[in-house]
Amino acid sequence: MIAHRTHVPQGPIQPGLTNEQLATLLGERFALTRDASDRWDLTLVCKAEQLREVVKYLRDEPTLSFAMLLDVVGVDYLAYPGHRSERFAVLYPMKSLAFRHRLVLKVMVDEEACVVPSLCEFYKSVEWAEREAWDQYGIVFAGHPNLKRLLNHHEFVGHPLRKDYPCQKRQKLSMNDPMIDQLEARLRSLGYTILERGETSVGQAITRPSAVPSALPKAGGKP
Amino acid sequence: MTYQNVPAPVAPEINLGDSFVTTRVDAVVNWGRRNSLWPFPFGTACCAIEFMGIVSSVFDVSRFGAELVRFSPRQADLLIIAGTVTYKQAPVLRRIYEQMCEPRWVISAGACASSGGFYDCYCTVPGIDEIIPVDIYIAGCPPRPEAFLESIVQLQKKIDKESLVEQRTVGI
The missing domain is CATH 3.30.460.80 (NADH:ubiquinone oxidoreductase Nqo5 subunit)
Structure with missing residues (x-):
């Protein structure tokens, strides 16, 4: 392109x-x-x-x-x-x-x-x-x-x-990256405003159920 | 229908003639299960092309009753992994397997799905049986369509040996 x-x-x-x-x-x-x-x-x-x-x-x-x-x-x-x-x-x-x-x-x-x-x-x-x-x-x-x-x-x-x-x-990867940052960037480029973040469903972990990926946005974080 | 006057020691079913058959529940259920497998193709590489080959008319997997390919795991009972699976994809594969209802079977098609193939590296799962249980492994890189059909026949034989009352999956 x-x-x-x-x-x-x-x-x-x-x-x-x-x-x-x-x-x-x-x-x-x-x-x-x-x-x-x-x-x-x-x-x-x-x-x-x-x-x-x-x-x-x-x-x-x-x-x-x-x-x-x-x-x-x-x-x-x-x-x-x-x-x-x-x-x-x-x-x-x-x-x-x-x-x-x-x-x-x-x-x-x-x-x-x-x-x-x-x-x-x-x-x-x-x-x-x-x-x-x-x-x-x-x-x-x-x-x-x-x-x-x-x-x-x-x-x-x-x-x-x-x-x-x-x-x-x-x-090993225990759960997928939900790619919220990419989704939000796309929504912003389309003119949307992010008002609130809810819980992110990421599915079940494979090997380490306690592992929480650091890339996940915290629920109720800054909009 | 008129009833004969049968003496007491003789079973009354004799009056029914040949209007019924007796069999085992397992035999009937397994007959239905093995002859109407609904596959879910998890195709990630060239083995998926071979899967397309067996579904289309030349090799025609509908001869074995497994032609109704479903792209929803909720509607499928045969998961066919055809291709390389990376660690990044592994949670997706695991989730699809979990979304399938029992009874469910898994065919690992080709060298990559069965053992990682020649991708002996940091990113490829060395065989999908690290993630999900597998019923049938197919050799080949990629396997011939005949090998695919053979795996379905082998799976049908395996289904025939199962019992309805036994728990299928011991634990994953």
Whole structure:
């Protein structure tokens, strides 16, 4: 789905810039360096502090017009051969709909803080992608409006795609997430006002009947 | 009908001729149950396509009386799990099973439902018998429609051995 119709090219696709031109341009303007491990395409290493500034420039500059952020990819470099710097990385593959160029922004993420700025205000599509990356890798996206788990269930502890997660460790879910927050957001977007919250029926627990999920809104809470 | 004057030692049922049959209640009830299974398909993956195969005309599960597919657990007595079940789905499956009335039977179709299949990972249930009791397991990835039909025949044989007066589910 294309959020901004104005970015859709009206005529034939323009050739745009080559990888070398893009690397030179962004290297001079933001001091981005090219990642040598990407031998075929263009991957530029970017600091977390300047990420929002770079992405805003890439999206809004008419000669670049990167209108599409394809994905948010987490990488865990734990026990990666020859890796010396930060443990995690987040990759942002970007594409221009008007020109034939694309690039990947790479942000190295420190294990201690494990935080990168969220890009939700620039691209609506990254909202779920950032939720997924947080769910699987535990990388916090500062400024995300609703950073909750996307793929794993809400009683899951840990982040399964981290290399130190024992991949066969299974975690049972006792009851489903009633998704009240999503329902309320949808109702608000349709113009409804939430006046009162009642009891939430979540069914019977499977293994731990006493377990109450923390995501449940309290009955009689603030409207 | 005129009554004969029968001497006392002879049973009076002799007057009824061949207008009745005698049998056991279990036999009659089991005959009805096994030949009118109403399946609920819990299809989550490619095994559900094979289930569609046996319901449609080529393999035609109505030859075994199980063609009336219900999408409400209240109306079904045969739960067919066809596909991979994740831990996120497990409460849903458990709830559907609980919503079915007794007597109810469960067929676990294919490798994923029976054992987790090749999804040996953090998110997949290693066999749905961790969640609900299972009557028949079908091997295959996905199983052939013939294997599906065989499982229904096996289930019919199993139903035949059950008794109305015994409690079916010991505890789940």
